[in-house]
Amino acid sequence: MKKILTLLLVLAMTVGLVTGCSSSATKETSENTAPDSIATKENTASESESVAADNTGAESADISGIKVGIIYVGDENEGYTSAHMAGIDEMIKNLGLSEDQVIEKTNIAEDESCYDAAVDLADQGCNIIFANSFGHEDFMLQAAKEYPEVQFCHATGYKAASSGLPNVHNYFTAVYESRYVSGVVAGLKLNEMIEKGTITADKAKMGYVGAYPYAEVVSGYTSFYLGAKSVCPTVTMEVQYTNSWADMAGENEVAKQLIANGAVLISQHADTTGAPTAAEEAKVPVVGYNVDMTSVAPDSALTSATINWGPYYTYAVKNVIDGTPIDTDWCQGFKDGAVGISTLNEKTVAAGTADKVAEVEAALKDGSLKVFDTSTFTVKGSKVEDLIKSDADFSKYSAYVSDGYFHESELISAPAFDIRIDGITELTQ
Structure with missing residues (x-):
């Protein structure tokens, strides 16, 4: 290189x-x-x-x-x-x-x-x-x-x-790889909720507590969403920011707001247990970050994306x-x-999750699965390759997109995927 x-x-x-x-x-x-x-x-x-x-x-x-x-x-x-x-x-x-x-x-x-x-x-x-x-x-x-x-x-x-x-x-x-896998865990849980009649397919909405609207956070929440979407096609997601890396009260409050807005599953890119605590109180499934969250959300935690x-x-x-x-x-x-991801909470995850996780992890390891496969998402209804050709704002991504996927962490290790894709609503405070 x-x-x-x-x-x-x-x-x-x-x-x-x-x-x-x-x-x-x-x-x-x-x-x-x-x-x-x-x-x-x-x-x-x-x-x-x-x-x-x-x-x-x-x-x-x-x-x-x-x-x-x-x-x-x-x-x-x-x-x-x-x-x-x-x-x-x-x-x-x-x-x-x-x-x-x-x-x-x-x-x-x-x-x-x-x-x-x-x-x-x-x-x-x-x-x-x-x-x-x-x-x-x-x-x-x-x-x-x-x-x-x-x-x-x-x-x-x-x-x-x-x-x-x-x-x-x-x-x-x-880390976007572990977020994708944790998203698969979330999508399988949504499918279980749909099958049980807890929600309808059009109500499969996730909420995401983000720290700041930076590329690493956008890359992370997008990969999490794409993981969920790979198994639950009707999923949507709302993102709200705390504008802090470690604000327990703020993360708790944002999670509660997301749940009030219709989120039936919560995830996070923030450092505290604030969001999982809110999810546990509301009896809403949650995917954490960094550490196993079952200590604060024993009945809600599914897994956590880890480094x-x-x-x-x-x-x-x-x-x-x-x-x-x-x-x-x-x-x-x-x-x-x-x-990786933390140990699956067998009390909470959907049946068959472990087998699916093993399958997805194997595909990531052998390179057959690309997290940011451009055939799996659109931007304002268009393919990102078409936008790169027609929209000057997207021309900066031309070096990253080839062979049908966005080459995250291949050209540079820093997360570079900051494209806002369809299916995700981002709210800033």
Whole structure:
């Protein structure tokens, strides 16, 4: 993939955000004010290979001098950061590091305190430093210029390729794949409700609690909707935003509003249990995000779309141990174990869900299923290929659409799909 294409695409597209279980390594804390966002893709160093469960060579390599630093925007009480913490735990186990070789800084705001944290970690001897929030990127770049011998890896960002710094890297996951699978779970539940006469086919309306109207959120809710539509053709969806990543009261209120507007199933791209709690109270099925929501919605939770950061943390740190280059930009999905869904709530999901999920996951892994297959949706009644040819507003998508699908996370790792498709109503506050 050519760097010039990636840079042009980054300039042309607007990118969005992310979210995400817990670590026991050394933690240092600072103040926190902001949440998270997204990433961009270019595999310049080498072809990425998953090493999630592969610590081959770790015993023979000298790991005694390795020290890892990580900067979190939140802590273990917030789903997005807790998933990153779980990934760090997986990396420690996979590579045989001791806990005193990892220094974690929690609740680091997206401001100068991130730079201070990065410098402190470098001064403490860290060979590689990670940061997990979109707003950390500029401060990581600043530190990277001053410590060229240290590798700086940033989740959800997009500036590594254009920075000209060989020690700066971006990483993300193909979370849209797990959202699609969780959408299939939702669509099967809607079918069951139709078959039982709980609703009629024309009332198969889902509600979606979104954080911000950014590309990552739009990509996520669209893939969730397309998953549901693949098994329940009459489904529609209403999206409302909270304009916050982690606002429990706001997410709860938006979920209640969506239910009042006729949503018979709820999902979310937000970090708290606010929406599942509202769904449980209203006895409405819900698909969560980051973590299993059965603890707060035992009778309503179906599953949650999840991210596993362990493959990347293992990959990046192992490359430092081995002295091999880290990809400038990295993104993986189901095939490499980087995304998934939480355990199906057998008390709530429709009969046959597990078998269908296995079928869909297998198709994603072997590439026979493309989430953004352009034959499965329209925009204002038209095919997106036709709009690219006839509408200047859609010409920017020409590099992404070919072979019958939108190549999400293939040209760049950052979610780029921000097209509003038919069947989804988006309401902004």
